[in-house]
Amino acid sequence: xxxxxxxxxxxxxxxxxxxxxxxVHTKGLWHETFHCWLVNNDYIYFQLRSAEKKxxxxxxxxxxxxxxxxxxxxxxxxxxxxxxxxxxVDRQTAVKMGMTSCSIISENMVDNEFCHVYFYPxxxxxDAFHLQSEEVAGIxxxxxxxxxxxxxxxxxxxxVEGYEYFLAGGRVRIMRPVTMAHFVPYREQYMAxxxxxxxxxxxxSQL
Numbered sequence: 001x002x003x004x005x006x007x008x009x010x011x012x013x014x015x016x017x018x019x020x021x022x023x024v025h026t027k028g029l030w031h032e033t034f035h036c037w038l039v040n041n042d043y044i045y046f047q048l049r050s051a052e053k054k055x056x057x058x059x060x061x062x063x064x065x066x067x068x069x070x071x072x073x074x075x076x077x078x079x080x081x082x083x084x085x086x087x088x089v090d091r092q093t094a095v096k097m098g099m100t101s102c103s104i105i106s107e108n109m110v111d112n113e114f115c116h117v118y119f120y121p122x123x124x125x126x127d128a129f130h131l132q133s134e135e136v137a138g139i140x141x142x143x144x145x146x147x148x149x150x151x152x153x154x155x156x157x158x159x160v161e162g163y164e165y166f167l168a169g170g171r172v173r174i175m176r177p178v179t180m181a182h183f184v185p186y187r188e189q190y191m192a193x194x195x196x197x198x199x200x201x202x203x204x205s206q207l
Contacts (some may be wrong), residue, residue, distance in 0.1 A: 005070045006031045013099075013114055018070050028110030030101075032068040034077020035115050036094070038087075038122040038204060039198050044147060045122065046140035047084065048164060048174075049184070055108065060140065061121070061184045074099075074116035081120070085139070086130025094120045097197045102190045117194065129167050138164035140174055144199050151191040156180075 004021045009030040024031045038045040063142040066080040074096075081089045097117040105109040122128075129139055140162030142150075150158040160178055163171040 004067065004160045006067055006072070007070045009114060011027045011052060021067060023108035025111055026134060028112050029051075030114060032074070033115050034066055034068055034074060034080055035062045035117045036064045036078065036081050036089070037117070037119050037194060037198065038063040038085075039119050039201065040141070042144050042202060043141040044144055044198050045139055045141045045162075046160070046183075047136045048140065050133065050135055050137045050186070055106070056135070056184045059092055059184050060178065060182050062154070062186075063139075071089045076114065078118075084132045084136050086132075087122075087124070087128060089120055092117045095201060097120075100190060102186055104185055104187075106185075115190075117197075126163055126171075129163075129165065132164045133167045138171075138174060139164060144195060144202065147191075150180075151188060151195060153188075196197070 005018050006021060006024055007015050008017050008018050008019045008024060011030060019027070019029055019031075023029065045063045047063055049056055049059050049061050051058045064081040064084045066077060068074065068077055075091060078091055078094070080091050081087050095118065097119060099114055101115050102113045103117050126139070131137070131139070140160040142158055142160050146158055148156070149155045157177040157179060159176075162173045164174055165171045
């Protein structure tokens with residue numbers, strides 16, 4: 001994974017070369033990622049990252065996401081949905097929000113991303129998920145209205161519901177309030193864009 005080669009860009013999204021995944025995080029180089037949010041009526045879904053992950057273990061994150069390799073297009077990222085969640089996506093049904101920038105700075109890395117963001121209407125039940133256990137430990141969903149208040153800072157707690165899945169089979173119910181500390185620290189503007197677009201889709205009956 002550390003030897004994956006990615007395209008790197010300046011802040012104007014002009015490609016300036018390539019670098020390994022390790023280099024882009026060490027040097028804070030801008031690179032491309034793919035984000036896919038599962039949405040269903042008034043809900044948006046988050047993945048629970050595996051406790052074995054090097055970065056942000058056991059935190060709630062985008063439903064499915066990953067880095068785009070140097071030879072890949074934005075739509076190549078749909079492989080992440082299949083790999084991480086075990087769900088086959090009809091790309092004609094997916095809706096692209098567009099591209100946005102996002103930066104996460106932690107002790108271990110500087111992650112500067114140009115994110116290609118998609119939404120996919122999830123019309124199945126919890127049995128549809130077949131998770132890549134080394135990446136994803138569970139899936140939860142939250143109500144869009146509650147998520148909007150939470151990520152805008154109006155409320156300090158957010159109710160999540162879903163399941164944690166086990167490698168040997170079976171699952172355990174998750175139903176509890178969480179705080180911002182339970183989420184990967186994406187910037188507030190990014191989450192505001194995501195929630196706004198999901199609610200707009202819901203109102204226009206695209207979900």
